[in-house]
Amino acid sequence: MTQAQPHHGDTEVHGDFLVSSVNLRALRVSVVSSCVPFLLAPCVIGQHGRKTMRRTKGCYLLYILLLGVFGSYGSAQIASRPADQWITLLESPDRVANLKVPQVVAALRLERGYSVADIGAGSGLFSRALARTIDPGLLYAVDIDPELLKHIDGTCKAERIPNIRTVPAVFEDPKIPDKVDLIFLCDTLHHIAGPDKYLTKLPAYLRPGGRVAVIDFRENWPPGHEAMKFTAEQLKSWMAAAGFKKVEDLSIPKNAFFHIYALK
Ligand SMILES: C[S@@+](CC[C@H](N)C(=O)[O-])C[C@H]1O[C@@H](n2cnc3c(N)ncnc32)[C@H](O)[C@@H]1O
Numbered sequence: 318m319t320q321a322q323p324h325h326g327d328t329e330v331h332g333d334f335l336v337s338s339v340n341l342r343a344l345r346v347s348v349v350s351s352c353v354p355f356l357l358a359p360c361v362i363g364q365h366g367r368k369t370m371r372r373t374k375g376c377y378l379l380y381i382l383l384l385g386v387f388g389s390y391g392s393a394q395i396a397s398r399p400a401d402q403w404i405t406l407l408e409s410p411d412r413v414a415n416l417k418v419p420q421v422v423a424a425l426r427l428e429r430g431y432s433v434a435d436i437g438a439g440s441g442l443f444s445r446a447l448a449r450t451i452d453p454g455l456l457y458a459v460d461i462d463p464e465l466l467k468h469i470d471g472t473c474k475a476e477r478i479p480n481i482r483t484v485p486a487v488f489e490d491p492k493i494p495d496k497v498d499l500i501f502l503c504d505t506l507h508h509i510a511g512p513d514k515y516l517t518k519l520p521a522y523l524r525p526g527g528r529v530a531v532i533d534f535r536e537n538w539p540p541g542h543e544a545m546k547f548t549a550e551q552l553k554s555w556m557a558a559a560g561f562k563k564v565e566d567l568s569i570p571k572n573a574f575f576h577i578y579a580l581k
Pocket residue numbers: 325327394395403407436437438439440441442443459460461462465486487488489490491502503504505508509
């Protein structure tokens with residue numbers, strides 16, 4: 318394990334996943350499906366002449382329109398990995414100890430009845446702790462991976478945590494079903510392509526007085542994270558552009574920054 322590994326627990330991701338920096342399956346779907354009209358058009362035109370060519374052009378335009386509407390899958394997560402690997406890494410004892418989950422949750426000063434969204438909930442490590450703290454308030458465990466959401470549903474049932482709702486997100490929007498008092502992102506932002514744009518979506522999901530907490534690497538990014546790096550200063554300027562001001566700068570966990578933001 319490298320020095321910084323326990324914080325994220327996803328160092329092994331780098332190898333093949335980070336070389337491409339995108340979810341390869343998503344890319345394949347997107348590229349292959351985009352080629353279909355090009356492959357089919359010459360056959361159709363050859364058989365039926367000009368009139369059909371115009372119709373084919375029309376069909377192709379419609380196809381592009383549909384890809385735009387339904388094609389968000391192709392926009393890809395940075396450094397994706399299968400759910401079972403995520404779960405093992407995210408729940409590894411070293412990582413859990415280094416993240417200091419109880420201290421992080423205490424620092425958020427949550428009250429019973431608050432509602433919280435954990436974006437990029439992963440295995441549910443923080444979701445479970447946050448849900449217990451705000452019960453009977455609702456914890457929305459948001460992720461783009463349905464297998465991880467299934468895992469969270471299972472563990473919450475087994476651990477009798479009644480106030481977690483799993484939320485299937487899309488790459489560019491968390492799709493939280495209601496406004497919340499806190500949006501929490503731990504080790505998620507560096508997996509999102511276009512984090513600055515993504516952050517502009519968050520104010521719409523906050524109740525008045527709501528906050529956003531972000532934990533990510535401060536230094537010692539593990540090898541392979543080169544394409545995903547951002548600094549605390551960058552985050553602050555992205556958040557400012559999204560309408561937030563920094564209200565707290567905490568130094569837990571070690572080697573990470575932990576910023577809390579409120580709307581300006
Ligand atoms: C390194 S894990 C962090 C998990 C959890 N926050 C933790 O600290 O234990 C990153 C998680 O973000 C999720 N993710 C990546 N891109 C996302 C997006 N655009 N929206 C929601 N979740 C995303 C991944 O599926 C993965 O579960």
